[in-house]
Amino acid sequence: MKLITAVVRPERVQQVKEALFQAGISGITLSRVSGHGGEQEVVEHYRGTRVMVEFREKVEFKMAVSEPFVEVAIQAIQQGARTGEVGDGKIFVQPLERVVRIRTGEQDNAAL
Amino acid sequence: MKLITAVVRPERVQQVKEALFQAGISGITLSRVSGHGGEQEVVEHYRGTRVMVEFREKVEFKMAVSEPFVEVAIQAIQQGARTGEVGDGKIFVQPLERVVRIRTGEQDNAAL
Amino acid sequence: MKLITAVVRPERVQQVKEALFQAGISGITLSRVSGHGGEQEVVEHYRGTRVMVEFREKVEFKMAVSEPFVEVAIQAIQQGARTGEVGDGKIFVQPLERVVRIRTGEQDNAAL
Ligand SMILES: Nc1ncnc2c1ncn2[C@@H]1O[C@H](COP(=O)(O)OP(=O)(O)OP(=O)(O)O)[C@@H](O)[C@H]1O
Ligand SMILES: Nc1ncnc2c1ncn2[C@@H]1O[C@H](COP(=O)(O)OP(=O)(O)OP(=O)(O)O)[C@@H](O)[C@H]1O
Ligand SMILES: Nc1ncnc2c1ncn2[C@@H]1O[C@H](COP(=O)(O)OP(=O)(O)OP(=O)(O)O)[C@@H](O)[C@H]1O
Ligand SMILES: [Mg+2]
Numbered sequence: 001m002k003l004i005t006a007v008v009r010p011e012r013v014q015q016v017k018e019a020l021f022q023a024g025i026s027g028i029t030l031s032r033v034s035g036h037g038g039e040q041e042v043v044e045h046y047r048g049t050r051v052m053v054e055f056r057e058k059v060e061f062k063m064a065v066s067e068p069f070v071e072v073a074i075q076a077i078q079q080g081a082r083t084g085e086v087g088d089g090k091i092f093v094q095p096l097e098r099v100v101r102i103r104t105g106e107q108d109n110a111a112l
Numbered sequence: 113m114k115l116i117t118a119v120v121r122p123e124r125v126q127q128v129k130e131a132l133f134q135a136g137i138s139g140i141t142l143s144r145v146s147g148h149g150g151e152q153e154v155v156e157h158y159r160g161t162r163v164m165v166e167f168r169e170k171v172e173f174k175m176a177v178s179e180p181f182v183e184v185a186i187q188a189i190q191q192g193a194r195t196g197e198v199g200d201g202k203i204f205v206q207p208l209e210r211v212v213r214i215r216t217g218e219q220d221n222a223a224l
Numbered sequence: 225m226k227l228i229t230a231v232v233r234p235e236r237v238q239q240v241k242e243a244l245f246q247a248g249i250s251g252i253t254l255s256r257v258s259g260h261g262g263e264q265e266v267v268e269h270y271r272g273t274r275v276m277v278e279f280r281e282k283v284e285f286k287m288a289v290s291e292p293f294v295e296v297a298i299q300a301i302q303q304g305a306r307t308g309e310v311g312d313g314k315i316f317v318q319p320l321e322r323v324v325r326i327r328t329g330e331q332d333n334a335a336l
């Protein structure tokens with residue numbers, strides 16, 4: 001099992017959701033975040049230059065998936081989130097050792 | 113050490129907090145999230161059917177614990193969060209390699 | 225690659241950002257969280273004592289970094305966040321298996 005986290009543009013949330021659902025991934029947790037992705041804007045001041053670092057509103061998707069769905073999820077997120085402009089976002093994949101469905105106590109793949 | 117994440121109903125936050133504190137777990141981070149857990153509501157339209165996917169408000173608990181507290185935490189979360197109805201939430205357990213207490217520089221189990 | 229998460233005081237966010245940027249770390253995701261870090265305030269009531277557990281507003285930094293930046297990031301976060309008073313926050317380091325830059329499809333260290 002893996003935990004996949006993706007940070008995307010707010011205006012692409014609907015498209016990412018739809019791409020995930022069509023790919024069969026429906027257990028998802030969303031949060032509002034803000035982020036910076038490496039761009040640097042150098043601004044001229046009357047006394048010199050300064051590096052400006054702006055944080056933009058983003059939305060974070062988190063989904064726990066079984067191994068066969070890792071690739072599927074990454075494809076769906078890219079398809080829903082990509083505009084081709086800088087700032088489209090990033091996907092992170094992390095190990096996940098255990099999952100429990102609270103209602104039933106089911107574990108791991110049975111809980112996904 | 114493990115990082116335990118649990119997504120629960122907002123109306124159960126107080127009960128989950130109390131169950132965790134009674135179990136000796138008091139280092140906790142909470143965030144407001146929204147989520148979907150697999151239910152699908154098929155809605156009849158005048159032109160056919162459509163799958164509705166609703167996102168509900170949830171609260172995410174995160175806690176870094178030492179190995180002996182993993183089972184204790186899972187039990188406490190289940191006890192505080194379970195209503196028996198769909199949507200009670202999920203628990204995720206992930207590996208955690210290092211912890212630092214910023215004030216003192218203490219590390220790992222000494223920082224928990 | 226590692227995923228570093230740090231929970232810090234809101235009034236130290238600017239200093240942590242600056243310390244990270246000066247250390248060369250500029251891919252960062254922030255969220256507003258609330259947390260409790262182990263303090264217990266025992267309050268006297270007219271009918272006895274009660275343990276009060278207060279949750280405080282905190283800010284969570286998340287950053288995916290390559291191995292050589294782990295130590296650098298931890299130092300920068302500590303430098304920006306430490307006041308010396310209880311509640312300065314915690315740093316967590318977790319394994320990270322894969323990173324994808326959505327715009328280009330670049331992976332792992334090339335995507336950081
Ligand atoms: N290394 C990182 N660690 C944590 N979050 C990151 C990291 N890099 C990017 N993010 C998050 O992803 C969001 C979008 O990043 P962004 O798409 O700008 O990445 P990038 O690597 O700069 O790619 P691009 O060159 O296409 O802009 C950021 O606002 C931030 O929230
Ligand atoms: N696979 C998953 N990945 C990430 N978050 C999830 C996942 N499954 C559920 N969640 C989160 O947990 C919340 C509650 O999920 P829920 O309890 O409905 O899970 P479920 O597996 O559908 O169980 P139930 O059948 O009892 O409803 C969701 O709103 C979502 O935020
Ligand atoms: N074990 C933990 N798991 C998850 N989050 C934690 C944990 N410990 C602390 N936190 C988060 O970090 C924030 C700050 O914690 P805090 O600095 O009080 O930690 P502490 O271990 O009590 O150190 P100190 O003794 O310096 O207060 C908390 O409000 C909480 O959000
Ligand atoms: Mg960028």
Ligand SMILES: [Mg+2]
Pocket residue numbers: 148149150151198199200
């Ligand atoms: Mg459900």
Ligand SMILES: [Mg+2]
Pocket residue numbers: 260261262263310311312
């Ligand atoms: Mg504390």
